[in-house]
Amino acid sequence: MPRREAPEPGGRLRAGAVLDVRVERILPGGVGLAHAEGQTVFVGLAAPGDLARVSVESVRGRLVFASIAEVLEPSPARVEPPCPYFGRCGGCDFQQLSYEAQLAAKAEIIRDCLRRMARVEPPDEIRVEPSPEIWRYRSRARWQHDARRRLLGYYERGSHRVCDVADCPVAAPPVNERLLRLRELLVEGRLPEVAEFEAVAGDEGVALDPSVEPGDEREQVRRIGGETYRFDAGCFFQINHALLAPLVAEGLRGTEEGGDTALDLYSGVGLFALPLARRFRRVVAVEGNPAATAYARRNLSDATLPNARVETSAVGDWLARHAGELGRADFVLLDPPRAGAEPEAVRGLIGLKPTHISYVSCDPATLARDLRALLDAGYRLDSLRAFDMFPQTHHVETVVHLFNS
Numbered sequence: 111m112p113r114r115e116a117p118e119p120g121g122r123l124r125a126g127a128v129l130d131v132r133v134e135r136i137l138p139g140g141v142g143l144a145h146a147e148g149q150t151v152f153v154g155l156a157a158p159g160d161l162a163r164v165s166v167e168s169v170r171g172r173l174v175f176a177s178i179a180e181v182l183e184p185s186p187a188r189v190e191p192p193c194p195y196f197g198r199c200g201g202c203d204f205q206q207l208s209y210e211a212q213l214a215a216k217a218e219i220i221r222d223c224l225r226r227m228a229r230v231e232p233p234d235e236i237r238v239e240p241s242p243e244i245w246r247y248r249s250r251a252r253w254q255h256d257a258r259r260r261l262l263g264y265y266e267r268g269s270h271r272v273c274d275v276a277d278c279p280v281a282a283p284p285v286n287e288r289l290l291r292l293r294e295l296l297v298e299g300r301l302p303e304v305a306e307f308e309a310v311a312g313d314e315g316v317a318l319d320p321s322v323e324p325g326d327e328r329e330q331v332r333r334i335g336g337e338t339y340r341f342d343a344g345c346f347f348q349i350n351h352a353l354l355a356p357l358v359a360e361g362l363r364g365t366e367e368g369g370d371t372a373l374d375l376y377s378g379v380g381l382f383a384l385p386l387a388r389r390f391r392r393v394v395a396v397e398g399n400p401a402a403t404a405y406a407r408r409n410l411s412d413a414t415l416p417n418a419r420v421e422t423s424a425v426g427d428w429l430a431r432h433a434g435e436l437g438r439a440d441f442v443l444l445d446p447p448r449a450g451a452e453p454e455a456v457r458g459l460i461g462l463k464p465t466h467i468s469y470v471s472c473d474p475a476t477l478a479r480d481l482r483a484l485l486d487a488g489y490r491l492d493s494l495r496a497f498d499m500f501p502q503t504h505h506v507e508t509v510v511h512l513f514n515s
């Protein structure tokens with residue numbers, strides 16, 4: 111029998127209560143779902159099937175947020191998290207799951223978002239392409255620095271305290287080496303008093319922002335699918351190098367024949383714009399970060415692709431002001447941040463009526479929200495594929511293709 115303690119009068123759970131719950135499944139956001147006292151309990155760092163003694167941390171209306179005090183009956187999907195910082199560090203929230211269970215949970219998260227938010231029946235099978243490396247894969251990191259307490263690492267879970275990390279098992283080896291070097295400087299009292307360092311690995315080393323020692327590189331380069339991309343730590347660049355070529359191929363699937371006009375929205379340093387410019391007569395890339403657009407222009411120019419132009423703007427604003435000048439677009443690829451496309455961007459995209467839309471998303475919930483609007487505007491969902499760009503976390507990359515029917 112599940113044990114319960116300290117329910118509020120009327121059966122309502124309150125912060126500090128301890129109770130036993132069975133975790134039913136993993137929800138979008140990565141938390142476990144359980145029920146107790148007629149209330150919905152969200153359990154952090156859970157595995158589906160766990161029977162766990164949980165402690166209630168906060169209650170919002172009928173929603174209860176809890177953390178595991180003790181696993182009473184572990185789920186068959188549960189494994190021992192190898193990282194000594196797991197649970198305290200805010201970086202990974204899936205290390206308690208076997209890799210197979212992580213992939214299954216991500217497929218379930220996508221399915222759940224499609225059903226509840228996009229209100230579409232998901233495909234029978236959602237395959238999440240596994241990552242070739244499930245440890246030491248992250249080619250980017252942002253480290254927080256608490257100079258007063260001499261701490262360097264990631265934020266602790268749910269706080270802005272710095273979790274001091276000496277070795278990060280998901281960081282790619284050159285990124286982790288850079289962390290070790292910064293730590294040496296910290297110990298020697300030679301680390302600059304900045305709050306944050308960003309590191310990004312490329313084919314030739316690691317770029318660091320801000321640079322710390324003479325010889326620290328400012329920019330990096332990656333070669334993917336025959337294209338060359340330059341960037342620095344201040345611009346977005348995808349973090350899982352081994353899955354990048356298949357992700358780009360899936361994002362552009364169906365454009366092999368080329369066409370007249372293609373748009374690359376939220377284009378970063380031009381990951382999709384370069385191959386698109388080899389296929390389409392005219393390409394427009396739109397990106398909000400001026401540092402990224404400067405690299406995108408340089409990457410296109412180095413590749414001698416003058417048929418692509420790069421606009422520095424919020425996508426929604428740009429579409430509102432310039433979509434009319436384009437005439438029609440055959441293909442639009444959009445790859446927004448986790449927040450998804452802003453409402454004006456979705457409106458602008460619908461107004462543009464491209465024949466084919468490829469939506470590359472790093473958050474299934476905002477993808478599902480935007481998908482609903484596109485389906486309501488007459489688009490048909492043609493295909494969905496997912497890529498495990500972020501092993502050991504609940505995050506997942508999804509690519510959907512839509513056609514204007």
Ligand SMILES: C[S@@+](CC[C@H](N)C(=O)[O-])C[C@H]1O[C@@H](n2cnc3c(N)ncnc32)[C@H](O)[C@@H]1O
Pocket residue numbers: 346347348376377378379380381382396397398399402423424425426445446447448452472
């Ligand atoms: C997920 S990244 C994708 C970048 C690129 N497609 C790639 O894969 O390398 C999202 C990009 O959108 C940019 N961004 C965020 N909000 C934006 C907005 N409202 N308008 C334009 N760009 C935006 C970010 O600077 C970032 O470069």
